[in-house]
Amino acid sequence: MASRGHAATPTLGKAMLNKYARAFFTRVLTPFAAFLIRRGVSPDTVTLLGTAGVIAGALVFYPRGEFFWGTIVITLFVFSDLVDGNMARQMGRSSRWGAFLDSTLDRVADGAIFGGFALWYAGKGDDLALCAVSIFCLASGQVVSYTKARGESIGLPVAVNGLVERAERLVISLVAAGLSGLHAFGVPGIDVLLPIALWIVAVGSLVTLIQRVVTVRRESAEAEAEAAAAPAPETPDTARNSEATP
Numbered sequence: 001m002a003s004r005g006h007a008a009t010p011t012l013g014k015a016m017l018n019k020y021a022r023a024f025f026t027r028v029l030t031p032f033a034a035f036l037i038r039r040g041v042s043p044d045t046v047t048l049l050g051t052a053g054v055i056a057g058a059l060v061f062y063p064r065g066e067f068f069w070g071t072i073v074i075t076l077f078v079f080s081d082l083v084d085g086n087m088a089r090q091m092g093r094s095s096r097w098g099a100f101l102d103s104t105l106d107r108v109a110d111g112a113i114f115g116g117f118a119l120w121y122a123g124k125g126d127d128l129a130l131c132a133v134s135i136f137c138l139a140s141g142q143v144v145s146y147t148k149a150r151g152e153s154i155g156l157p158v159a160v161n162g163l164v165e166r167a168e169r170l171v172i173s174l175v176a177a178g179l180s181g182l183h184a185f186g187v188p189g190i191d192v193l194l195p196i197a198l199w200i201v202a203v204g205s206l207v208t209l210i211q212r213v214v215t216v217r218r219e220s221a222e223a224e225a226e227a228a229a230a231p232a233p234e235t236p237d238t239a240r241n242s243e244a245t246p
Ligand SMILES: CCCCCCCC/C=C\CCCCCCCC(=O)OC[C@H](COP(=O)(O)O[C@@H]1[C@H](O)[C@H](OP(=O)(O)O)[C@@H](O)[C@H](O)[C@H]1O)OC(=O)CCCCCCC/C=C\CCCCCCCC
Pocket: 004, 005, 017, 018, 021, 022, 025, 071, 072, 075, 078, 079, 081, 082, 102, 103, 106, 141, 144, 145, 146, 148, 149, 164, 165, 166, 167, 170, 171, 174, 175, 178, 179, 182
């Protein structure tokens, strides 16, 4: 199957969280995943419910500026993205459909999170620049993921993850949003963290996008050169001719 961060393809510039945190969370979440399997829950159900919870947390709380509670709800549900795959692997039922559903709903969840920030800044948060930065984070995150999916669909390895993968985008934004939310409980000055995080995610996503586009361009040129150097494949016509020619 097409490569992902943890696939067989040698991957350059593997992002920190996918490299170090995934193994840790796999160990921690495996017993919970096994428990759900014993209760007859399917990986697809976990994928769907997890996404619904993230959407609810992001779109109910963030547009009202309730960053603490929004982040608590999202955090409770976002780890379902690590549990669903874990369950599928334990059951020996990892599937193309599951990979498609997981990745597609990742995009939906990310849209809700950064859309929630944008709605806050477009409304009561009253900051057009930060609304624009939130929309940039949303769009660039989706395009970063698309570069890999499209590159892989045309047969390239896309052997780079880049500086800021999805896990980084989420951890930076959610930690900052959760802490910024403490402002509502009287912690002074802490609300500056969310704007800082959004700028970091925006710049990091742009760098990641460039890293991936450059990689796809190089891999594509290499693949074209390889194809040009290889002997032309036999068509029925050339096969007939070569049989006729002694
Ligand atoms: C008083 C304190 C208030 C604070 C409130 C609580 C704060 C809690 C804050 C944050 C928690 C954040 C948790 C975020 C967890 C993210 C988990 C996750 O979903 O990871 C997904 C990621 C990728 O999964 P996939 O392989 O399924 O997805 C692929 C990916 O989307 C690709 O996208 P691309 O990267 O290319 O853009 C797609 O291409 C592909 O299609 C798709 O399939 O999983 C991982 O990467 C694994 C690593 C997970 C690492 C989780 C780290 C969590 C670390 C810390 C959390 C705790 C922090 C607590 C801080 C408290 C601060 C006070």
